[in-house]
Amino acid sequence: MTQSEIRDSQIRDLLDKVRRRNYGSYLRTAFLKRIRHFEGASISFDFPVTALVGPNGSGKSTVLAAAACAYDTANPKEYFFNSVVGDSQDFSWEMEYELIQRSLSANDAVRVYVKMTREAVTREPEADRPIRYFGINRTLPPVTSPFFMRKYFRGTVVKALTETTEVDTGLVRREASRVLGKELSSFKLLRVSFSLQQRKKRKWTTRIDPETQQEVQVRLKPAIYETVGGTRTQELFVSDGNEKYSEFNFGAGEASVLRLIYGIEELPEQSLVLIEEIENGLHPLAVERLIEYLIAVAIRRKVQVIFTTHSEYALRPLPSEAVWSALSGRLLQGTLSVESLRALSGRIDKKLALFTEDYFAKKWVEAILRERLGERFDEVGVYHLGGDDVAVKIHLAHNQNPSVLFRSLCLIDGDSEQKEDDQKKIFRLPGQSPELFVFNVVYESLDRNAAVLTAGRQRPIGSQHEVTTAVREVANTNRDPHLLFAQVGLRIGLVSEEVVRGAFLAVCLSERPELADQIASPVLSALDEK
Numbered sequence: 211m212t213q214s215e216i217r218d219s220q221i222r223d224l225l226d227k228v229r230r231r232n233y234g235s236y237l238r239t240a241f242l243k244r245i246r247h248f249e250g251a252s253i254s255f256d257f258p259v260t261a262l263v264g265p266n267g268s269g270k271s272t273v274l275a276a277a278a279c280a281y282d283t284a285n286p287k288e289y290f291f292n293s294v295v296g297d298s299q300d301f302s303w304e305m306e307y308e309l310i311q312r313s314l315s316a317n318d319a320v321r322v323y324v325k326m327t328r329e330a331v332t333r334e335p336e337a338d339r340p341i342r343y344f345g346i347n348r349t350l351p352p353v354t355s356p357f358f359m360r361k362y363f364r365g366t367v368v369k370a371l372t373e374t375t376e377v378d379t380g381l382v383r384r385e386a387s388r389v390l391g392k393e394l395s396s397f398k399l400l401r402v403s404f405s406l407q408q409r410k411k412r413k414w415t416t417r418i419d420p421e422t423q424q425e426v427q428v429r430l431k432p433a434i435y436e437t438v439g440g441t442r443t444q445e446l447f448v449s450d451g452n453e454k455y456s457e458f459n460f461g462a463g464e465a466s467v468l469r470l471i472y473g474i475e476e477l478p479e480q481s482l483v484l485i486e487e488i489e490n491g492l493h494p495l496a497v498e499r500l501i502e503y504l505i506a507v508a509i510r511r512k513v514q515v516i517f518t519t520h521s522e523y524a525l526r527p528l529p530s531e532a533v534w535s536a537l538s539g540r541l542l543q544g545t546l547s548v549e550s551l552r553a554l555s556g557r558i559d560k561k562l563a564l565f566t567e568d569y570f571a572k573k574w575v576e577a578i579l580r581e582r583l584g585e586r587f588d589e590v591g592v593y594h595l596g597g598d599d600v601a602v603k604i605h606l607a608h609n610q611n612p613s614v615l616f617r618s619l620c621l622i623d624g625d626s627e628q629k630e631d632d633q634k635k636i637f638r639l640p641g642q643s644p645e646l647f648v649f650n651v652v653y654e655s656l657d658r659n660a661a662v663l664t665a666g667r668q669r670p671i672g673s674q675h676e677v678t679t680a681v682r683e684v685a686n687t688n689r690d691p692h693l694l695f696a697q698v699g700l701r702i703g704l705v706s707e708e709v710v711r712g713a714f715l716a717v718c719l720s721e722r723p724e725l726a727d728q729i730a731s732p733v734l735s736a737l738d739e740k
Contacts, residue, residue: 544596
């Protein structure tokens with residue numbers, strides 16, 4: 211895994227900047243009162259670069275388009291299309307927004323109300339902001355563009371290229387080079403103006419065929435030319451290296467990244483940027499570096515970016531507050547794995563789903579069930595959802611959804627404020643914090659399990675004293691239970707957190723088998739239900 215070049219301090223500064231509302235223009239919250247399949251959903255933009263994830267058809271693009279409609283500079287018809295066939299002609303959508311708009315209020319947030327029908331759009335009050343939308347057509351092969359292609363000029367005479375100007379794109383080339391991981395110094399942007407002067411047009415006439423006495427169409431000769439006026443201007447990226455070639459011969463990823471970065475850098479500060487399926491045409495590592503660029507430009511130029519994605523690589527540089535999942539008319543904040551999203555949308559081949567608060571609880575439950583369920587372990591999927599409230603809500607909604615073919619259980623942490631309920635299949639894990647509980651079980655039996663723990667951490671048996679010393683030091687100094695296993699791994703020689711966690715879970719399971727039975731019991735019961 212690559213290490214992000216965006217520092218944690220920069221992430222914290224941006225989160226704090228949003229909390230303090232230190233912007234001239236910023237979309238803070240969107241309330242989707244009624245639009246498409248959303249009714250009463252809301253999303254807060256707590257970070258200036260926001261990712262929208264979710265299964266196909268879950269509403270990501272709806273949220274993206276709704277964000278633009280907060281501003282008078284956006285024409286909703288450019289984002290929401292209504293076909294005369296198949297679409298309801300009688301719709302009434304309502305949205306409400308909380309904006310930071312210093313041109314309207316120097317101190318307070320501004321509430322904007324928007325109502326959309328087929329006939330009209332009403333917005334009150336009106337707020338202006340530069341907006342740039344990058345749709346998925348940006349990743350289409352360049353040869354699909356009509357500009358500069360021979361087939362476009364077939365039958366047309368280009369009288370003159372009236373102007374060819376090189377645009378200064380040094381910053382764009384540098385940033386695109388970082389994203390793509392390749393040298394782009396030879397790439398240039400040309401602004402070309404040209405005029406179409408003549409188009410060949412042959413006229414036809416009707417005459418009587420002497421043999422058949424029928425009317426037939428006959429093309430007149432010579433050809434007649436029609437003059438076409440007007441001038442067109444088009445920007446074109448070219449590579450002027452050993453062999454000169456235009457962007458029509460670039461890779462789709464090269465062209466889309468150059469276009470995207472150029473478009474963003476051309477915008478005024480504090481603009482709103484909307485991007486559909488940001489990973490299209492890009493290598494996973496390029497996707498990750500592109501998100502880092504967006505964070506950097508949010509720092510440098512105070513732009514706000516919202517994008518949709520199906521890629522976990524796009525989420526890696528972002529804090530959890532910056533990720534929202536769209537699921538069946540609901541919007542949930544927090545980073546979810548693709549595996550969890552598939553479970554929430556019912557797209558897994560399992561008999562039972564278990565929803566936990568976080569990743570450690572997931573690994574703990576999996577360790578127990580792998581031991582207690584044996585061959586039946588493959589019938590169960592365990593998924594972490596980033597919080598007790600989210601886990602309980604999704605679990606309850608999941609079991610009420612008749613289209614989902616498998617049931618679920620919810621396992622909340624010991625310190626959760628959510629209530630246990632056997633009837634609703636909500637159960638509580640032992641202890642307050644799962645990490646601290648497992649650590650303490652092992653710590654209390656450290657002397658008799660030192661050899662097992664040492665081997666489990668992939669250390670020589672002779673280094674038992676080193677391992678036990680490290681565990682005791684962490685027990686005395688740790689302030690955050692979530693860091694316990696990473697801190698132990700660091701002290702015994704850069705052993706990964708995953709390895710340390712596995713060793714602790716194995717010892718805990720052997721020390722407290724009754725707790726393993728307690729957790730596995732409702733799972734076995736649920737699997738046996740018809």
